[in-house]
Each structure stands twice: as C-alpha cells, then as structure tokens.
Amino acid sequence: MGTKRMTTEIRRNPSPFNSSLETGLRTLVILEASYPRALALERLVEFDYLVVHTGDAGGPESLHVPLPMRTGELLVRRGLIESGLALMMSRGLAKRMIEKTGISYRASESAGPFLSALSSRYIGNLRERAAWVEVKFGSATDEQLLDMTRQLFDKWTTQFQPLERARGENI
Numbered sequence: 001m002g003t004k005r006m007t008t009e010i011r012r013n014p015s016p017f018n019s020s021l022e023t024g025l026r027t028l029v030i031l032e033a034s035y036p037r038a039l040a041l042e043r044l045v046e047f048d049y050l051v052v053h054t055g056d057a058g059g060p061e062s063l064h065v066p067l068p069m070r071t072g073e074l075l076v077r078r079g080l081i082e083s084g085l086a087l088m089m090s091r092g093l094a095k096r097m098i099e100k101t102g103i104s105y106r107a108s109e110s111a112g113p114f115l116s117a118l119s120s121r122y123i124g125n126l127r128e129r130a131a132w133v134e135v136k137f138g139s140a141t142d143e144q145l146l147d148m149t150r151q152l153f154d155k156w157t158t159q160f161q162p163l164e165r166a167r168g169e170n171i
Helices: 003-012 020-034 041-052 070-090 111-117 121-137 142-166
Strands: 094-099 102-107
Touching: 020 041, 020 070, 020 094, 020 102, 020 111, 020 121, 041 070, 041 102, 041 121, 041 142, 070 094
Parallel strands: none
Antiparallel strands: 094 102
C-alpha cells in the first residue's frame, strides 16, 4: 500500500472511527490473539467481523450494535484492514509473511507490550473477544469459516426482512 493512498485516506477521513487506525488496532489485537500463527487477509477480514459481532456467533455481547445491513460490512472491511495493516507494519507492530500458501500477517514481538499499554475498556473488551474468536474459530478451515459466515448472513437477512417490509423497503 503506497503512502499516497494512506495520505489521501487521512485527509478524506480525519475521524479515528471507521478508519485505518481503528481497524489497524482491531487487526493487531486479532493477530496478537493468534500469535505466533500468521493469518491470511481473508481470515483477518472474517475474524474482524466476528470480533465486532461476537454476539451473533454465540459469543460475548457484540462490541458494536447490530445493524440491519451489516452483511455489506465485509466488503468495506477488506480495504480498511489493508490500510490498517500498512499502518501497523509501518510502526513495527505487524509483519507480512510470504509463504508457500500466499501472503499472511503476524503480530510482531512488540504488539503484545504495545497493546498492554493501552488501558481503555474498549481495548480490554476487544482483546477478550479476539481471544474468544481465536478459540472458537482459530482451527476452522477456510471453507468451514466461510460456510459459518454464510449461515450467519442468511440468519441476519431473514431476521431483518420483516423490518424492511414494515418500513416499505424493497428487498
């Protein structure tokens, strides 16, 4: 990811929320929970989604409120996670690994001490949920994880169709 793209994003979105910074920190927490294992970008995207919406997957209360159209979040997350990873790698907190199976990412040795220095309730909840996602889904194959995510999307779509119909929206 080039510096020009990151600079453009910073100017376009000065808010730390829903930004490379926020997503980068979440991604770093996920990588730290999975350490020393490296994770491919697709798994990071799915794990990021699951960490934010753990309640939907039978885990602790979700970090963010459940919105009706959250299935589209996965499409937006990939770019934000790539930008966030670039930010974390530029600070030596994450590493890109080139392996026979492709490119993956791993937390650096500095990630744990850095995250331990952060003391907000949100970071604590985030670390707790990332550990839960790692335990629950860490050993799942890519196919199993994708199948589980599809099942959740089908469930969410079904749950919110009556709400959309009540508002007169087309499905």
